[in-house]
Every structure is written in C-alpha cells, then in structure tokens.
Amino acid sequence: MAKAKNPSGRRPQTVQPAIAGAAVAAEPAAPKKRTSIPQFASQVRAEGRKIVWPSRKETWITSVMVFIMVLIAAVFFFVVDTGLAFLSRFILAIGQ
Template sequence: MAKAKTPGGRRPGSPQPAQGPTVSVDQPTAKPRVTPMQFASQVRAEGRKIVWPSRKETWITSVMVFIMVALAAAFFWIVDALLTVVSQWIIGFGA
C-alpha cells in the first residue's frame, strides 16, 4: 500500500533544504568564424567520409521497397473491402 503524501511533498521531521546562493548559467561562448575557403575544405573533407551504396545494394533496396508497397496496398485494399461489407451490412440491418 502506498503512503499518503504530505502537503509540500516532505515528511514531517525531514531537514529543510539549505537556502544558499542561486545557480547561474554561463553564457555560451561564440564559435570562431571560418572563412569561405575553410568552410569549403571542411565540406570536401566531410564529403570524402560518405560511403555510397553499390549499384547492387541500391537495386535490392528498391525492389524491397516496391514489394513492401505492394503488400501494404493489398492489406489496405482487403481491410477497406471488409469494412465496406461490414458497414453495408450494419446499414442494411437497420432498414
């Protein structure tokens, strides 16, 4: 069984928190600006780290996407057809 909470969320007899100085947050330091040439070289360096998929990996992934789209389309078509039949049966049941 859970204990009842006291007003203020403190147990009787527990020590009160110290009333010390408040905590201040330092202002973020500004990043050093880079020249357009440095920026371009950094972009080229990051571009060299990219690992591009092979033609075979791209083909297999594309085929898998098309298969999953076809499966999802078939699933939603079946669900839609079932819901249509059920809703027509309910509407016809009341008439």
C-alpha cells in the same frame, strides 16, 4: 580496463541547490569563431569524402524490397477497406 564502481553500486548524485527554485548561474559561453568560406568549403569536401555510398547492387536490392513492401501494404489496406465497406453496408442494411 573496466571502471571501478562505488561500494553501493550507484552513481554519485549531483548536488542540488539548498534553496528550492534557486537559479544556477551559468558561465557565459565564449562566442563561436566564424569560419571563412574557403575553410567551410574545405570542411564540406572532407565530410563528403567520408560518405560511404551504396553500390549499384545494394541500391537495386533496396529498391526491390521497398517495392515489395509497398505492394504488401497496398494489398493489406485494400482488404481492410473492402472488409470495412462490406461490414458497414451489412450493418446499414439491417436497419432497413
């Protein structure tokens, strides 16, 4: 179900303090309850079961894609570096 909008279509504005620079008192946060080591280990195992590991095929395809992108980047930077080296040698040769 969709939420009803205000007649103006805008969100209601928050109320600002009357005095500029007035500090807003924050409620003190309740101290966090400490988790025991067995409870922590249980939570870690539960989170570990939620992980969706990639298949061997997905890992292989992703690795090949990364290798191809590295090759493309290497060729690009080689061409740019060679072009800039040629350009700088050409400019420096003009002055001699």
